[in-house]
Amino acid sequence: MDSAELRGALEDAGLSQYQAEAYNTLLQLGSASATELADACAVPTARIYDVLRDLESKDYIETYDQDSLHARARNPEDVLADLRGRAEMLVDAADEIEERWEQPEVDRHKVSIVKRFDTVFDRAAATIRDAEYEVQLSVTVAQFRELRPALQAAVDNGAIVKISIHTPPTERQELPPQSAFEDVATEVRHRELPTPFVALVDRTETCFAPHAGSLNQYGVLVDDYTLTYVFHWYFQTCLWEVWDVVYDGRPDDPPMSYADIRRCVRDIEPLLEAGVGLTVTVEGFATDTGESVSISGTVVDLLYEGMGSTEGSPPLSQLAGQVAISVETDRDVLTVGGWGSVLEEVEATRITIEAIEENSHVLER
Known part of the structure; x- marks a missing residue:
């Protein structure tokens, strides 16, 4: 750092132009009289005494009388501590600004629009890692590989x-081998079209960004149950x-778990029609109180629009409305x-289907 840069840094640290000039010159001279210092730097002689008094009050220098007023730089320990403290504060401020810009806090039940895809991706990784019920994810091959640790954590959470x-x-790109999906995914499907990045976690969190070829580059972060439900249908x-x-x-035998009741109904309807008994455990919330509940019992009925009007598994269009199962417990x-x-x-x-009773034989845990 040359003298000009040092003077600029001292001014940034709170010294005036004349104070920075005088202190920088005094560091080079070691000690000097007021008039000698004024001759050696750009501070006018009429101002040098005021400048020295100000520097002394800031503990940068000390003055003493020797036929005339002299000054010398003080041990810079306190000055260095002050400057380094200011530097640390500026670094902390820069880090905080960067963090607030890249990762804006999402208020409950609100939507945030962000500029950078990295912000969306990092939020998705964090929410996936903490998932408890379900993750629905749309990714490229490269994004999948980067998210594998977070996905494995989600699977470990259940x-x-x-x-x-x-x-x-337009590109011949190979999918990862089957082994790459083990322990990190329940089911994987392949789409050969440009697709947005989408991560839906536990029915509340949504992280969305348009595909890389889109004209509009932005990201959407949602922390809202209802809005995430809209993204779920997309x-x-x-x-x-x-x-x-x-x-x-997915396992072929019990226990078999579902986070999506529509998928569950599609799978169990043929079994019920064949007279098979299904024992299930349901975890969720009471709709009237919002309290967590867990019930176990036997599936005795299904309900959805157009039930019985088609053969085989019902299409998704028939399951877009109300879909429900009736579970008979010990009480009701x-x-x-x-x-x-x-x-x-x-x-x-x-x-969770705990047991399948078929021809008087129970397949169970």
Whole structure:
């Protein structure tokens, strides 16, 4: 750092132009009379005495009489501590500004629009890592690989993880091997179209960004139950329902867990029609109080629009309205709905088939 840069730094630290000039010169001279100092620097002689008094009050120098007023720089220990403290404060301020710009706090039940994809991606990784019930994720192959540690944490937490992985149609890009999805995904589907980045976590958190080729580059962070439900239907219809399954880690025998009641109904309706008995455990919330509940019993009925009007598994269009199952417990029969339940007694976050009774034989845990 040359003398000009040092003077500039001293001015940034709170000294005036003349004070910085005089102190910088005094550091070079060691000690000098007031008049000698004025001759050696750009401070006018008429101002030098006021400048020296001000520097002494700030503990930068000390003055003494020797036929005339002299000055010398003090041991810079206090000055250095002050400057380094200011530097640390500025670094901390810079870090805080960067963090607040990159990762704006999302108020409860509100939406934040952000500029950088990294902000969306980092928030998604953090929320996925803490997932408890379900993760619905739309990613590129590279994004999937980067999110594997977070996805593994979600699976370890017991979350059901659905991944829509997309590759550009203009590029021959291989999907990861089946082994790459083990322990990090429940089911994976492949979409060969440019697709936004979407992460939906535990029915409340949404992280969204347009695909890389979009003209508009921004990100949306949502912390709201209802708005996330809208993104859920976008995921179901555009990113999930019609695309090929490339990995299925769901078990074939009990216990078999579902976070989506519509998927559950599709799977169990043929079994009920065949007279098979299903024992289930439902975890969720009482719709009237919002309190957590856990019930166990036998599935005795299903309810959805157009029930019985088609053969085989009902299409998603028939399951867009009310969908419910009736569970007979030791005490009574309770209706169980899925995400957004208002008519049922329980909103299920997890439905687990514990046992399948077929031809008097029970397959169970």
